[in-house]
Amino acid sequence: MLKQNNLKKEIHPNFNESHKNANSAWDKDNQAWWDWYVSLADNSNSNVNNTLLELPEPPKVKYPSKINLKQLLSKPYNLTEHDIKTFQKNGFIKLKNVFTPGALQVLRREILTLLRKTFTNYYEMKKNRFLSLEMMWVENSVIREFVLSSRIAKICADLLSVKKIRLYHDNALVKESGCGRTPWHYDDHHFPLETNDVITAWIPAQAIPIEMGPLMFAKPIEVYKLVKDIEFNKSDTSYDKKISDIFKKEEVSIVEEPFELGEVSFHHNLSFHTASENKTTQSRIVLANTYFADGARVVNNPTMISGDWKKFIPETKPGQIVSSKFNPVCWPAIN
Numbered sequence: 621m622l623k624q625n626n627l628k629k630e631i632h633p634n635f636n637e638s639h640k641n642a643n644s645a646w647d648k649d650n651q652a653w654w655d656w657y658v659s660l661a662d663n664s665n666s667n668v669n670n671t672l673l674e675l676p677e678p679p680k681v682k683y684p685s686k687i688n689l690k691q692l693l694s695k696p697y698n699l700t701e702h703d704i705k706t707f708q709k710n711g712f713i714k715l716k717n718v719f720t721p722g723a724l725q726v727l728r729r730e731i732l733t734l735l736r737k738t739f740t741n742y743y744e745m746k747k748n749r750f751l752s753l754e755m756m757w758v759e760n761s762v763i764r765e766f767v768l769s770s771r772i773a774k775i776c777a778d779l780l781s782v783k784k785i786r787l788y789h790d791n792a793l794v795k796e797s798g799c800g801r802t803p804w805h806y807d808d809h810h811f812p813l814e815t816n817d818v819i820t821a822w823i824p825a826q827a828i829p830i831e832m833g834p835l836m837f838a839k840p841i842e843v844y845k846l847v848k849d850i851e852f853n854k855s856d857t858s859y860d861k862k863i864s865d866i867f868k869k870e871e872v873s874i875v876e877e878p879f880e881l882g883e884v885s886f887h888h889n890l891s892f893h894t895a896s897e898n899k900t901t902q903s904r905i906v907l908a909n910t911y912f913a914d915g916a917r918v919v920n921n922p923t924m925i926s927g928d929w930k931k932f933i934p935e936t937k938p939g940q941i942v943s944s945k946f947n948p949v950c951w952p953a954i955n
């Protein structure tokens with residue numbers, strides 16, 4: 621069954637015009653950052669009279685016990701040399717069966733509970749929004765298992781071919797029904813880390829069909845060189861449009877594929893990516909954990925595009941090595 625859609629096009633009211641200069645620091649929270657950020661996506665090709673695909677709630681499965689979950693999240697994944705080469709060539713990889721349906725049901729339940737707690741009128745306000753939560757692992761012991769998971773962290777260290785990695789941050793990235801596109805970007809723009817050994821594990825808490833807006837990637841990794849000199853524009857959709865035009869003109873290969881339940885993508889901070897609108901009636905709930913090679917420093921000049929970074933790396937100045945209590949070593953596992 622199809623429903624009326626109303627994809628968001630206007631700049632969200634939380635966007636503050638006072639940010640005249642992309643070189644200034646971001647002075648608001650992470651949610652305001654995402655409200656601003658998705659307003660930079662070009663949605664001119666999406667038809668407001670479009671229809672939403674009616675999807676049922678994800679099917680219920682048996683919950684794993686606490687001990688079982690801990691074991692699942694620390695069990696090594698069978699990563700091959702070919703996987704590592706593919707990641708290093710393309711800048712991303714999608715791996716199936718990283719998590720079980722039971723584990724993901726726990727993750728989804730927990731993120732939904734936090735959304736309801738954080739946004740008191742969650743069900744009324746969520747339509748067309750990109751909602752985000754971060755630093756969940758500090759307070760929530762269940763989410764902590766997923767963020768500090770040695771199964772995930774070892775995959776990340778192996779894909780980067782580094783010995784030791786730390787957490788930059790966790791992020792629930794919730795693209796609600798009717799929310800428009802995520803702009804084209806690479807994360808090197810966003811993370812104020814003086815290294816390219818940075819990787820994000822993008823963990824869907826349900827299957828993501830094409831209509832829900834799975835993360836999509838341009839490949840190989842080098843395509844960032846085609847667009848790295850395009851100036852970021854903080855107040856309109858021109859940056860997103862220019863990237864898209866160049867990729868079309870250069871016939872860059874774009875991978876937009878659904879995520880089956882249990883599938884996780886891993887992307888490098890130089891990998892260009894975007895995501896389409898959520899044209900379904902269900903929330904696209906994802907946990908995105910970013911890790912980096914131990915020893916990295918904060919860049920000398922973080923900008924507004926680096927968002928709320930001081931919250932993720934407290935008590936650390938530009939130029940200093942990142943090792944705060946919120947950036948624990950996740951691989952090798954401590955316990």
Ligand SMILES: O=C(O)CCC(=O)C(=O)O
Nearest residue numbers: 793802807820822895908
């Ligand atoms: O979830 C999205 O739509 C975008 C996520 C993203 O850009 C990232 O995880 O780096």
Ligand SMILES: [Fe+2]
Nearest residue numbers: 805806807893
């Ligand atoms: Fe990103």
